[in-house]
Amino acid sequence: MHHALWWKDFEFQDGVVTVKKTGARLRLEPGLIGEVLSWFPFYFVVEGWRLRRSSRSGPKIWFAPDRPRPWYLIWSVLHAAGARIAKSESEADAVFFFDDSTISGAVDCPSSARAINRHCQSIAKSHVGTVFEQCFGYPLNVDPAHFRGELVRKSEANGAHDGQIIQGPCVAEPGFVYQRLIDNSIDGGLVEDLRCPTVGGQIPLVILKRRPRGDRFANSNACVKVVETHTVLTAAEQAQLAGFARAMQLDWGGLDVLRDNKDGRLYVVDVNKTDMGPPIAMAMDDKIRVTQRLATAFLDFLRPTAVLEQRTRP
Structure with a gap:
C-alpha cells in the first residue's frame, strides 16, 4: 500500500488542500497540521504490522474501483x-468495493470471490x-416546507460536514x-455521537465521539472513548442496527448514531462505507486495541461459513 503515491490524491493551492476524489476542501490551519502530525505515529505502527505480516498466508483482498489510503480504517x-492486497482480482479471496463517492456504480466481481459492499x-x-x-419505524428526515421549529440542513454528499441548524x-x-435536530447533549457543554463500526451487521465495539455543542457538525473531537457495545446499546437496538445495515447492504462500514435525550430513541444520521480512522483524538493504546478487535471481526466475517450465517440470521 505504501508504494501507491497517496499524497497525489491531494491538490495544494492558496493554503487550501483539495481531495481530488470527493472535492472536499480543507484549509491548511494549525489545527489541521497538528492532526496530521499526530496521525503519523499510528501510521508507522500499521506500517510495522504490514512489513512483519506481508509474507504470511492471510486472505488476499482486491479493492475496486479504488484502493484505500492509509487514513482509511480498513x-x-x-x-x-x-491480510494482503491482492495483485489482481483473479487471485483474490474477497473483492472489496471501495469508492468514496456518495453514489457508486456497479463493479464486476469474480464469481469465486467473496463480495464486500458490492x-x-x-x-x-x-x-x-x-x-x-423503514427499519426503525419513525422518521429522521423532514419536509422543511411543513416543519415548524429547529431542524438540520445537510449536504447529500459524503463527508461534507456542513450541517447547519x-x-x-x-x-x-x-x-x-x-x-x-437530535438532542444528543451531555454534561460539560458537549454532544456525543456513537460511532458504530459494523462488520457483517455486527458491532464489535462503540466509539463515543464528544465535541463542544457549538461544533456538533465538525469532523474533530474533543474526547474519544471506546466502550463495549452492550454498555450503550441494548440487544434490541443492536438487532435494529444490524437490520438497518442489511437494508443498506453494508457489509463493512461505520454508522453515526445519536441518542435523543427527549425520547431515548436512536437515530442513524450517517452511513460511512469508506470510513476513516481510528479518530485522531483517540489514545494510541485505544487505536491499537480498536484496530485489532476489528481485525478479528473482519477475519471472522471472511470465513466461508459467515456467508450462510449472515443469510440465515433473523
Whole structure:
C-alpha cells in the first residue's frame, strides 16, 4: 500500500488542500497540521504490522474501483489482520468495493470471490433517512416546507460536514437533506455521537465521539472513548442496527448514531462505507486495541461459513 503515491490524491493551492476524489476542501490551519502530525505515529505502527505480516498466508483482498489510503480504517484493519492486497482480482479471496463517492456504480466481481459492499451503492443522506425510517419505524428526515421549529440542513454528499441548524418552515434547496435536530447533549457543554463500526451487521465495539455543542457538525473531537457495545446499546437496538445495515447492504462500514435525550430513541444520521480512522483524538493504546478487535471481526466475517450465517440470521 505504501508504494501507491497517496499524497497525489491531494491538490495544494492558496493554503487550501483539495481531495481530488470527493472535492472536499480543507484549509491548511494549525489545527489541521497538528492532526496530521499526530496521525503519523499510528501510521508507522500499521506500517510495522504490514512489513512483519506481508509474507504470511492471510486472505488476499482486491479493492475496486479504488484502493484505500492509509487514513482509511480498513487499511489499518487489513494489516492488523495479516491480510494482503491482492495483485489482481483473479487471485483474490474477497473483492472489496471501495469508492468514496456518495453514489457508486456497479463493479464486476469474480464469481469465486467473496463480495464486500458490492450492493451498497448509495449513502446519500436522503436514502439513509428513508431506509432508517423503514427499519426503525419513525422518521429522521423532514419536509422543511411543513416543519415548524429547529431542524438540520445537510449536504447529500459524503463527508461534507456542513450541517447547519435552521428554522422551519423553509424552502428546500437542491442537494440538501433536512433532518430532525437530535438532542444528543451531555454534561460539560458537549454532544456525543456513537460511532458504530459494523462488520457483517455486527458491532464489535462503540466509539463515543464528544465535541463542544457549538461544533456538533465538525469532523474533530474533543474526547474519544471506546466502550463495549452492550454498555450503550441494548440487544434490541443492536438487532435494529444490524437490520438497518442489511437494508443498506453494508457489509463493512461505520454508522453515526445519536441518542435523543427527549425520547431515548436512536437515530442513524450517517452511513460511512469508506470510513476513516481510528479518530485522531483517540489514545494510541485505544487505536491499537480498536484496530485489532476489528481485525478479528473482519477475519471472522471472511470465513466461508459467515456467508450462510449472515443469510440465515433473523
